[in-house]
Amino acid sequence: MPTVTAVVTAGGVSVTIRGAVVDESETILSRLVSDGVPRSLSSGHAGLWGPDAAPEASRRLGWLRLPGRSRVLPARLAELAGAARDAGLDRVVLAGVGGAALAPEAIARARGVPLTVLDTTDPLEVGRALDGDLRRTLVVVADPSGGDVQTDALRRVFQAAFGAAGIAGADLARHFAVVTDPGSPLAEAAGAAGYRLLPAPGDVGGRYAALSALGLAPEALAGADAAGLLAEAAELVPVLAQPYENPALALGAVLGASALVGRDKLAVAEGGSGLRGLGGWIEHLVAESTGKDGRGVLPVVVEGVDAPGFEPADDVRRVVLGARPGDAAARGPSGEDAALSVSGPLGAQFLLWQYATAVACRVLGVNPFDQPDVRASERNTAALLRAEEGLAPTVISRVPALVCGEVEVHAPEELVRGATDLTGVLEGLLEAVPDGGYLAVMAYLDREGDAAAADLRGLLAARGAAVRKRPAPVTFGWGPRLLHTTGQYHKGGPQNGVFLQLTGESPRDVAVPGRPYSLRELQLAQAFGDLRALRSVGRPAVRLHLRDRAAGLARLAAALTG
Incomplete structure (x- = not known):
């Protein structure tokens, strides 16, 4: 097992950094200290991210x-x-x-x-x-x-x-x-x-x-x-101005340094923190703050330390929430300790990750406070809602490239060429992920009623490891939530993502009073607006439409496990 090389504990939180990660981030950390970043950031200096970002940063530092x-x-x-x-x-x-x-x-x-x-x-x-x-x-x-x-x-x-x-x-x-x-x-x-x-x-x-x-x-x-x-x-606040024994600064240096050397995926696993939901919030904060100008850190929230996708990989930095040095929970499927673990109470973790993300953005040279590519999807959604004679019939009447039982496959011909079933379609998507890239699953469905959709992340990660020489990181997001989480990264970050969007029939609709559309039409406009934004930047994207949600999800699971 790698030796624990650094534990930074202060203000009620602890950040443990293992093995070679310290060497990768040591130069970055020294530079941050010599540039006076800890004191400048804690005092709200708006120029830390460059002159172009300064006007917006000056209006967005109240969180400190x-x-x-x-x-x-x-x-x-x-x-x-x-x-x-x-x-x-x-x-x-x-x-x-x-x-x-x-x-x-x-x-x-x-x-x-x-x-x-x-x-x-x-x-x-x-x-x-x-x-x-x-x-x-x-x-x-x-x-x-x-x-x-x-x-x-x-x-x-x-x-x-x-x-x-x-x-x-x-x-x-x-x-x-x-x-x-x-x-x-x-x-x-x-x-x-x-x-x-x-x-x-x-x-x-x-x-x-x-x-x-x-x-x-x-x-x-x-x-x-x-x-x-x-x-x-509040217990963490005094620590943030310190150049040393500052866990938030150390975490930010690791995130930024890792991305600079190609480890730009952050696999996040729960390891005993008891803070359910923290991983999803971290995903939103880190992806939307860093993912722009072709750079960024993509969080990959997995189901646990033993989940597919939490194995060591060249482009992945692994973090366990809650585990301390030597805890079994800090180890993944390989038995090897994750490079990072973070523990501490929820209020302090909010501030820790915000500070660390702002630091990582300085290292990467991006503005942590804007989200320009979120606007692209919003503009597309608005344009679709303004379309004449309603949206839903136009969307659903599109001719699928392939129909497999309850699942329609909508994709450009080059993405499904030669595929005769769902297994072929899904394996083709996994093969399309370039080295250093990722596959994003985007489910515009019901988080509770269609909860089985979330299982596709692990199934695709496991299948990818089986059919590729190198496994591909697989993320999962519920739509339209993902438009404000990983959506900015998808369009503004490194352009190496492949996308699988899920939509489904709905036996119920809800009118929106005072508006010429229903929730169903708004949901489809959001899904199609994002799909249009992804394709406009040249990203491979397939939409699977479930004629029957439960049966369609079962068929997808069978295609990945059969």
């Missing part, structure tokens, strides 16, 4: 002060939670995207509080939330800019559902809480309707907002302890 600034929030949130309980509202539903959904979900799962997170437009998943007891439901709408089409659609859908249930006027207002930037269109609408309004910090981007009202309000209203999270983060 959130552990202190947010200390007034817990009392306010406790007051709102008490008022909601007094009104009989003990079922909390969150409508949001990106960090405004992923951070609350990670907190709720770690703290064991019930919170329904809707960062989806799937009509089956949203419909299930609508079928709950609306008279007990508090909807938290979280959108910092106040202009996201998906969040707006969900707000409209719930408003109509409350109205249909006879909930109106002042009673309706009690069923909503809104978190958004002051002065946003959503803030104005919420004020006019009399909804509870919590201001989001205008100097913090969504993926860096875990310790703000955007990250804390939904699960606090569901019963989580916001004050405890802030206290955990």
Whole structure:
């Protein structure tokens, strides 16, 4: 087993770096220290990422002060939670995207509080939330800019559902809480309707907002302890200005140095942290912050340390969440210790990874606070929604290249040439992944009802190891969530990805009041908008449409295991 070479522990967190990784990052770390990065970053210096990034960075560094600034929030949130309980509202539903959904979900799962997170437009998943007891439901709408089409659609859908249930006027207002930037269109609408309004910090981007009202309000209203999270983060704050014994700086140096030498995939496995959902939040933060200008770090969240895809590989850096030096949980399928392990409480981990990601972006020379390629998919979605005579019939009527039972294969001819069944299609995709590349599975389906789709990640990783001389990293994301997680990296990062998109028939649809489209049409527009963006940059992409979701997923699994 490799020798543990460095353990950096401070502020309640510990980062363990093993073997040759220290040698790779030592020069980078020394340069960061000599350039004064720890003190400059902790003091909010906007020039750390170059002159082009400085204007935006100057408006996006408020997250460094959130552990202190947010200390007034817990009392306010406790007051709102008490008022909601007094009104009989003990079922909390969150409508949001990106960090405004992923951070609350990670907190709720770690703290064991019930919170329904809707960062989806799937009509089956949203419909299930609508079928709950609306008279007990508090909807938290979280959108910092106040202009996201998906969040707006969900707000409209719930408003109509409350109205249909006879909930109106002042009673309706009690069923909503809104978190958004002051002065946003959503803030104005919420004020006019009399909804509870919590201001989001205008100097913090969504993926860096875990310790703000955007990250804390939904699960606090569901019963989580916001004050405890802030206290955990506050313990790390003094450490961030230190040039040495600074675990966040060390982690950022490793991430950046690894990408510079070609290890630009970060395989993330749970190893005893108990922080379920943290890996998904890390994926969003790291991929969307670093993946641009042809560079970046792609997190590959796996099911555990023994999962396919967590084996040592030339282009993969492995990190275990929660394991400490010598723990069996730090070892993967090969029995070899992972190069990195990170342990510590959730509040501190939020701040640790944000700081480390900002440092890695300086090493890579990219702006951590923009997401230019997310806008491309959004523009395509808007164009499709403006198309005449509705979207769904146009999309579904396209002639498939191949039909295998319940599964339609839609792909350019060169990607499926010679394939006669699903096994051939999927193996062809795996073979198309170049050295140093990856395969991304993107499922525009129901996270609960179609949970079996997530199993495809491990099945494809195992199949890839069997049919290729070198295994290919395989990521999995639910659509449209992935548009705000790995979506930026897919279009803006290294152009070596191959893409498998899943869509499916839906026996149910939900109208969006005041809009000329339904959730089903919006979901398809999001899927096709992203597919168009991927193909516009020359990336190989196949769409599999499931005529029957359950049967189609079973057929896909059989194609990979038979």
